[in-house]
Amino acid sequence: MPRYRLDIEYDGSAYAGWQRQAELPSVQAAIEKAILGFCGQEVTIRGAGRTDAGVHATGQVAHVDLEKGWDPDKVQGALNAHLAMAGDAVSVLAASLVADDFDARFSATARHYLYVILNRRASAALMRKKIWHVPKLLDEGAMHEAAQRLVGRHDFTTFRSVQCQANSPVRTLDRLDVTRDGDLIEIRASARSFLHNQVRSMVGTLKRVGEGAWDAGDVEAALKAADRAACGPVSPPDGLYLTRVDY
Known part of the structure; x- marks a missing residue:
């Protein structure tokens, strides 16, 4: 069967997330x-991903196998x-035919996220x-400095949900600006893969730095x-x- 790649944008406000769930609206469903x-x-x-x-996407990617070889533009x-x-607040930005071994999840080499704070x-x-919305003035310079303590390959147990199902807490964070x-204030994070709630956990911690409650050393100590x-x-x-997925 022909396999199609779908590039997708959505407003996640009204959905229980990407993944299909019984009796709850989802983007996948x-x-x-x-x-x-x-x-x-x-x-x-x-x-x-x-x-x-409540999380949005401007660059989500999915794949699907269809029984008929439809023209991608028609799809x-x-x-x-x-x-x-x-x-639905969901839009398919593009559809394209891909190889049978293309997998939207496992073929990905990097995922890129953006977090936006109105300060x-x-x-x-x-x-x-x-x-x-954060009304108190934040020091984005101090936040960026502290963020660099998280870049690299680390055990991110501190920054993952207790419900995370990943086999290992070790991840390589390529970028956190x-x-x-x-x-x-824009926070951009890039990695091959992320743990459950990792980006939101890091952002919440960096907000404490921006407020002056923590410094870069406190963030490093929390990581360790x-x-x-x-x-x-x-x-x-x-x-x-979720802004982009690389393959």
Whole structure:
């Protein structure tokens, strides 16, 4: 059967996450329902990253095997039409034919995330559920300096959920940069793979640095503790975006 790669964008606010769940709306289920409406085929699609409830994506990738060799543009257009009719905040940005051994999850060589903090006194009128509003002024320079203590290959037990099902807490973090653009603080993280809640846990910890409660040494000590209790508060899902997956 022909295998298709789907590049996907979604607003995660109304979903219980990427992964299909009984009686709860999910991005995966929305796309699978659109495929059923398009070609009458019941399928299970595989995504590159299982984003949590409330997390968004501008560059999620999935693959699906269809029984018929449809033109990729027709697949994209038909799926978007069915998603729109269902009122889903999901869009297929592109569809393409790929080799039979392409796997959206296991073929990935890197995943890139963006976390956005709105750092001003006034709350968000236009970006609600799309950012984390932090009214206290943050020192993005101190946050970036502390973030570099987390870059590299480490045991990230401190920064993963107790519900994480990964076999090992060891990961290689290739990038963790903190920059400011006006009232927006952007935190960009890149790695081959991430642990459950790793990015949100790191962001919550870096926010403590930005407030002046912690410094870079405290972040390094928390990392070396390899203890979930040493982590700062976990940031909300609203500001997190899966922006790109490399293959």
